[in-house]
Amino acid sequence: MPIEKFTTLISKCVPLAIENVDTDQIIPARFLKATTRDGFGENLFRDWRYDKSGKPKEDFVLNGSRYEGSILVTGKNFGSGSSREHAAWAIKDYGFRVVVSSFFADIFKSNALNNGLLPVQVSDRFLEHLFQQVEADPGTEVKIDLEKQTIHLLPDGPQEQFEIGAYKKNCLINGYDDIDYLLSLKEKISEWEKNRVL
């Protein structure tokens, strides 16, 4: 089944300048009880975004009108903790296509890539600059070019290369999905199983 393709994106950013954002903050465990992949965006950053009565907290970046856009910019070590893919689903469902940080937790990164959500890892310096720029001028736009693997602070800010494996890059650009690929290998897998040690 195809995933949503990604080539280039120009967008404003939402800055969440907090380090070590774990997946329990992205989507608390009590909201993991659905049996489908949809609708998790509603509870994205639930306990930071809403107070106990369900009222939006004014000072949280997703609330109010100051910030908008489909790029989430976050502090280092984003997505640590639980392997819940619901975290990637929630971010994507909310409307983000890219998460920018100086460091990502491994499982979050693969979950994001498997859902057409692009994790862009930048240097600490670039991240700091990006935070400053966006906080000073929320209208700041950033361009992500997956083909060239670049992130560019528009119009004339710094530009940086980011890493992504050639295979996953190809999957994202073409909307390919690992499962389809693996299903095509079944015969080969059966053959391989004949020589298993265990």
Place this chain on the structure above:
Amino acid sequence: MSEVPDGPSVFYIDRHFIHEVTSPQAFGGLKERGAPVFRPEQTVATADHNVPTVDQHLTIHEELSRVQVEKLRQNCIDNDVTLYGLNHPYNGIVHVIGPELGITRPGMTIVCGDSHTSTHGAFGNIAFGIGTSEVEMVLASQCLMLNKPKKMRINVEGDLDKGVTSKDIILYIISKISTGGATGYFVEYAGSAIRSLSMEARMTVCNMSIEMGARGGLIAPDETTFKYIKGRKYAPAGEQWEKSLEYWKTLPSDPDAEFDKELYFNAGEIEPMITYGTNPGMGVGITGRIPLVEEIEKSSQASFIKSLEYMQFSPGEEMQGKKVDYVFVGSCTNGRIEDLRSFAAFVKGKKKAGEVTVWIVPGSRQVEKQAEEEGLIKILEEAGFEMRQPGCSACLAMNEDKIPEGKYAVSTSNRNFEGRQGPGARTMLASPLTAAATAIRGRVTDPRNFL
């Protein structure tokens, strides 16, 4: 198994564990594709994350939890997957039942849609947590697409002091290298302090590998490992046992194996540990104090202050003597029989502090049964404690076991994230011994004071 040119490897999975929370969408996806479960006999299911820990014989009250548990049952029936569901004698936390049933063995590749799958690495295998799309991949093809991780070896040499446990070893390591210190790596734990640990204590160490960012952590199999496995329900027997043993003995790293990173710690320097903040790396020795703001790296100071605000602690404060409202003993980190034994031995002949609520949750039905047979439940009851029924419980508070807002809990689980044990709950991670000493005094207490 093979490699994609210029890309990841196709990695074969020997054992796949599933549970009710991260599997329904995977089964749903498979159904949509019209693909069957490829090797149903290599997947084992349990209900653990959101099950109640009282009255398990009754219908689950909470509707969404009930739906998930029911969905798991139906998916297992439809796809011929073995399920140790609620009330089955083998039911329990996925990372507790795999080892205790002898399903987890050296040399295997093991995955589960749960980040604490690293627990199984204690047997000398490649075990790691995966997301739901990956659960679907394994169900569909018994394979995953993976890039090779970097290798790290963590050596812990020397003897542990009395009252210091394997939980303290791992909390100590994480406090030294931070929650992202091993991201991108697979870790091997080595050294005399690790070798001297029992299997269950080794599982506690490997369990928390993910809390320093490592997807997996393992310990070379040895006589301790083989002795633990022998005779378990699904362990190989007879001729097959001998053959397996021969293979397992070939598994330890070569003496000259090279690692991308190697770290050394001295076991003698480790105290009983306790966390003060909102990630597992924010820990100190129990006689220590919370760092001052200026002792924290500048770029991390804002997050540090935010964390202490949440905990309502101040920089520089001592941890000992802090008031505690709840104590939670359980989880895939410390919910095994040895943990209950050490807790029970500690509280024997003492009394629980009146104002503290204590939840003791066994990791599985078998742990519960054994605790009963060994007389542990009686000891606990005499000291004023009661045991609940097995499940993940207050470790992630998906069921009714939630620490109330603003309350302090000393917990033997693995995560002290904001709201992890319930919205607004404040968690301090520690060993079962520290939990026991704290439950007796009602305040954060060094277990060595009693030894």
